[in-house]
Amino acid sequence: MMQTLLEFWKRWKTGVVQSLLQYHGREDHATVRVLLLACIGTVAMPLYYVVWQHFFPQEYESLPLRLVGIVLCAVGLFARQFSRRMLDLYLLVTLSYIFPFFFTYMFLMNHASGVWSESLLIGLIVLFHFDTGVALKAYLIGTSLAVAAAALIGDTAALTSRLVLQQLPIHWFTIAVLAAAKISRQVLAQxxxxxxxxxxxxxxxxxxxxxxxxxxxxxxxxxxxxxxxxxxxxxxxxxxxxxxxxxxxxxxxxxxxxxxxxxxxxxxxSLRPIETVSMEAVVEAVLKRYPFVNASQQKLVALEVRRNFSFAGQSELSVVILLNLLRNALKAIQRAGKGRVRIVVDGGHVPPRLLFIDTGCGIPAQQKPLIFHRFYSYPPHNGAGIGLALCQEIMDAWSATIACVSRESAYAIFILEFPLQPSLAK
Known part of the structure; x- marks a missing residue:
């Protein structure tokens, strides 16, 4: 019997892991986190109202605050329709309200009871599993509002009570440990x-x-x-x-x-900029260096120099970026069985930019937010998935940006924009 249960557990666990991996492969990572937060919050908010109100009654409970939390979480169920800016704003507002504000306010209004002390600690652990910068903003905003609200409505003496203040070192130590763990994971990834x-x-x-x-x-x-x-x-x-x-x-x-x-x-x-690089020169070097299959493939690539410009970077890393983009563009043309590549050096634009345009197979809208993620490749099993992630990492180190505009079965345009350097422009 025990052996059968263990086998069932292993099969179920494997199925869940595979489903989550496939799900994460289809969705943007931030969208996945918002959806999970929304699903859990929509269920947990009303569930724990019933638990703390009827089964294990607490000193203070608030249905209106719970309803606001439920509405916020329910809105997050439509995260797939959010723009990137809306997603970031929603995440900051919802995190600020649920974890620091709601949990801290209930902790204070219940006079630092054991239930809400532990609940607040768990809430902070969940909060700091999100991006550290967003979590810190949410923590400061939510905690400040909770303290202000408790001071206006509740007993101000409770804010400086021993039961409340003794929790602060525990919370700050927890935040520090979580931040250190994130740094360790980043070092391990590197x-x-x-x-x-x-x-x-x-x-x-x-x-x-x-x-x-x-x-x-x-x-x-x-x-x-x-x-x-x-x-x-x-x-x-x-x-x-x-x-x-x-x-x-x-x-x-x-x-x-x-x-x-x-x-x-x-x-x-090291990715930091150490030299001044001419964009026209590096593009021409890449076109000479690239291993085209034949002369016909080479003729598919055209260079248009509207106005040259220079930027702070590294020549070899610039070659890495452009070789990756050219390789991906030619693969897209090969998959589509049609198309051309046009490279535009546009130093007259503000800021100076390089356009990498191919009219191959394009990128589906649902895949586009994922293409700069490390170890993600499209189509699946098409390379190691480090090329575009590395390009973005290099561009970030140069205070430059790389973005993609695409339509499936039509085109893909990679836009590389560099900090304006008037004294270096040619």
Whole structure:
């Protein structure tokens, strides 16, 4: 019997984990958190009103405050329809009201009872699982309003009572531990990326040796086949063509290894700007460096320089960004079976910008918020999912921005905007 229950538990747990992973893959991470908060709050607010009002009555309870919380949580059930700005505003307002304000106000009005002391502590733990900056704002706003409301309505002496004040060190210590845990997770993520980069570099270097051997053997065979005078037999012509294709593929693979090594190096190096980079020069360098499959593919890419500009960054990291964007654009064209790529250097725009436009397969609206997430790739299993995330990380380090405008089956436009530097513009 026990074995059967354990097997059922394992199957159920695996199913839940897989469902959550698939769900997170379809939705923006912030939207997922808002939806979870809304679902839990919509159920918990009325449920615990019944519990604390009828089963374990507390000194103070407020149905109107509960109703406001229920309404706020119910609004969050429509988070998929929110714009990014509306989502951020909703999250700040709802977090400020539910966790710091409501829980702190009930804690004070119940004179720091055991039930509300523990409830407030749990609320703070949940709050600081959200973005630390948003959580701190919500904590300060909500706690201040709760103290002000309790002072106006309740007993002001309770605010400075020993029972209330002794909770503050516990709360602040909890907040500090949660913040430290978040930093540790971020460090661990960076270590994983560094390990991924090191592994990628090792694999790339290991591939060099067999490719060099193949290239040398192909060159030898080509010399042997080309020896002699007069017209070549048809079978020898076919052999020479096949060897030439092999030689081309070897060169293509060597170029791709260069791209992998650049990405691996970027993962492990400092991203801060250290030099002034000419946008036109770096774009031209990328177009010369990129391993196009053939001349036809190369002709699909056009460069338009409206006005050159310079920016504070790093040349090698700029190459990494543009190589990733060009690679993704050409893949989109290949998947769609149509389209072209246009790269526009627009230093006359304020702020200066680079437009990377492809008329390939485009990006579905529901996938667009996710494309800059680390380890997310579209279509699924199409690469490691670190290219665009790395691009955004580099751009952030340069106080620049990267955004995407797209329509499925029509186009994708990546807009890279850089801080205005009048003295450096050309």
């Amino acid at each position: 270590e994983k990326l560094a390990g991924l980069g090191a592994g990628l570099a090792t694999v790339a270097h290991e591939l060099r040796t067999p490719l060099t051997s193949v290239d040398a053997n192909v060159r030898g065979l080509l010399r042997m086949c080309s020896e002699g005078t007069g017209p070549l037999p048809a079978d020898r012509v076919g052999t020479i063509d096949a060897l030439a294709r092999i030689q081309f593929e070897v060169r293509h693979m060597n170029h791709m290894i260069d791209l992998f090594l650049l990405s691996a190096t970027a993962v492990r190096r």
